[in-house]
Structures are given as structure tokens and as C-alpha cells.
Amino acid sequence: MTVGAAGVTPNGLRFQPVLMGADIGIYALARSFHEEYGVRSIVVSLTVTGPVADSMIIENVVLGADATAEQMVEALLEVARRFAGPEAPTLLLLANTDWLVRFLVDNRAVLEQSYIVPFLDAALLRQLADKARFAELCGELGISVPRTVVQDFASAGDGGWRPEPVDLPFPVIAKAADSADYERLHFAGKKKVYEIEDEVGLAELYARLIAGGFSGRFVIQEMVPGDDTQMRSVTCYVDTRGVVTLSCCAHVLLEEHTPSGLGNPAAMITGRWDGMLGQAHRLLTATGYTGFANFDVKVDPRDGTAQFFEVNPRIGRNNYYVTAAGANPVRFLVEDRVDGTAIEPVVVEREILYSIVPFRLLRRYVLDRDLAATVNALIRRGATAHPLRYRADRRWRRQLYVALAGVNQVRKFRTYYPEVTRTGL
Secondary structure: OOOOOOEEOOOOOEEEEEEEOOOHHHHHHHHHHHHHHOOOEEEEEOOOOHHHOOOOOEEEEEOOOOOOHHHHHHHHHHHHHOOOOOOOOEEEEEEOOHHHHHHHHHOHHHHOOOOEOOOOOHHHHHHHHEHHHHHHHHHHHOOOOOOEEEEEOOOOOOOOOOOOOOOOOOOEEEEEOEHHHHHOOOOOOOOOOEEEOOHHHHHHHHHHHHHOOOOOEEEEEEOOOOOHHHEEEEEEEEOOOOOEEEEEEEEEEEEOOOOOOOOOEEEEEEEOOHHHHHHHHHHHHHHOOOEEEEEEEEEOOOOOOEEEEEEEOOOOOOOHHHHHOOOOHHHHHHHHHOOOOOOOOEEOOOOOEEEOOOHHHHHHHOOOHHHHHHHHHHHHHOOEEOOOOOOOOOOHHHHHHHHHHHHHHHHHHHHHOOOOOOOOO
16 A cells, blocks of 8 residues: 555555644554554644654644644644545544543544544543542552542632641652643643652642642652552553453553653563453443553552552553554554454563663663563564654654654753662562
């Protein structure tokens, strides 16, 4: 199939992916569509960033940084009008950040006149995207989560507001209950996740949030000990029958440590952990979930329990680890939503090393001998994957960007995470 042609399903139906966003996760989705179906994705974004720029597998539609929600909807409808006609392909509309997923769900009634919008319903999205409600649901279903205190800032601007007491041992972790409300807020010292050492630091955080105009809820959680290597990622797809047809786990080796990217995995090894998957499946089936889901989990070294932190109502930024491990996730979506085919459930077992950082840098941080040996063995076998390094997408400007992105990773880790004497293992 030539680049630019519509994708064709196993049943011979034509489809066209339209993706919203411009980060590495959107490029990874476009790459997965191209690998599986040879189709060129249309990427609609406010601005073009490096991961999606100068790509042969993407057509960029740029709206401008100040585009309103109404303008975004109209731009998507304009894209859809290009495919009108009796031979029109089915249009699949995806996003991979919380605020864009919410935008699509909020505007589903209009958008579904032209697109398939394969996300969960608005009520369930609000529940699961809220980390406080997520913790409550997990408790009801017997799924392990860190102890949590919820602070509601709705009336924090009033003189009489007082925070809830935090009866947790310090240090604690603090983060917005709903990241979609928090992502577009700007104030000095803003981070995705905060590690708070004492009550004074917690009071200072509250003051910054109030000064920045935050009016949502923040969760304060018990800190589960251990370094990045205690983290796990779980990605699933639940089809329209309510069956979990795709399950893939990964053992995190290294996370990003920049203020805006804190907690995003930078390197992982795929594997299979049935106990963890069982808990994830329990939540998905009990809530009537459909579509992609990505869980952040940490294994508590004190007792080996898998502590679930959150579920992202999307496939996740690092989704290419699933494709690289041999189960291209877009196939499960396309055959379910376009073909209407029931796929037999797949649990990924193949072990591969996924990394967006140079291997030399990764080796500096993987200090556990067994993990280091596994990393080196996978590198020697060539069982590795980088989402931006795609042989079918090799314009020289793009290759230059990918090379410079690797150099930039080294710079970022030197700045924000220079110590390599930690083991925590």
C-alpha cells in the first residue's frame, strides 16, 4: 500500500486515522498505524513539535496555539469533509493527552457524526481521571493503592479555608486529582508530581496552588519506597463487548525527572505479570470500560504488592513498547471498531527493551546487576525499540532531530537527575 492511501482492514473496509496532539506518543501511534496498514495519519495539533515534524507518515494540520475549543471542533469537521462521499473511509479519531481526550469526549455528540471516537463515556471518564475517585474505586474492588488524603481547593480563596489533616508519614507524594484541570495552569514552581518532605513544604505547596488559581482537588499519598525500577506500566484494550483483548506489561528502568515530565517512563523492559494484570482487568470489567487504558503501578519492595497509582483513559505516551513487543495495539482497535470483529485476547510475553534515552546513559542508571545483565543481553540481541527511529521515515531533517533528541536527553538527566549512586534495590 502506498503512503497516503487509506488503511484497509482484514474485511476489506477502508479507514483513516486522525490523531490529535504532537508528542512522541502521537508519533508512536502514527508509526503503529503505518507499520500495520501502510496508512499515513492526519495529525491535528495546536503547534508542530519535533516528534511529528518532517515526517513522511504524517500529514500535519496546525491550528495555532490560541485555537479555541470551537475552532478545534470545526477543524476536525473540516478534515472529515475532505473524505465525504460514497467511498469515504471510516474516520478514527484518537488523542493521547488527558485534556484532549476530555475535549473529544465532551464534543462526542458532534464529532461522532463524522468520526468513530473510541473512548469511554463521559461519566466514567470523570470518575477514573480523578485520582481521588480512582483510589476509592480501587478500595471497593480490593485493588491495592497507596493511602490517600484528598484536599479540595474549590473554596481555597476564601479566608476560612483549612486543609484536611494529613495523617501520613513524610515524605509524601502530591499531585492533581484531575490532570486535565491542572495541565493548562501556569504558576511558578509548577510540577507534575511533588515530593514533599515535611508539613512546612506541604503548606508552601498549598500556598503556590492557591496563588496560581488552582480550584480543583489535590491528592496527598503515602510514598511507596524504591527508585524508578519499582515502577510498572500496564496497557490494555477493552473492546465494545467489554472483553480485555490486549494486555501488555513493562518493567520501568528509568523515568524522566524534568519538572514537566516527572514520572514519564524513559526506558522499560516488557514482560508478563498475571497478578498485576488480574487487578487491572478487574477494574476495567467492573466499571464497563471500553477503549485503551494505561495503568501506572509501583511494586512495594516492603511486601511485593502492586500499588496502583492511576489509570490513564488513553493508550499512553510510551505506547510503542506494546507494538515493539509484537502486539500492535491499533490492530485491536481497528478490527473491533471498524471491522466489528471479535479478537481472541492476547497477553504479551515477548521481552524487549524500549528506550528513548541512549544506551550509554541508561546503563549509568541501571545499577541492579540482574537488570543490567538483562539490558545488555537485549541490546546484544537487537531486541530493542525507539519509537522515533523508523526506517520508513528517514528524511534527513527528521534524522537530525532524532539524533539531537538523544543528546538533549543526556543534558536533561545531567541537569535534573545527576546522581547514579542510588540503588533502592
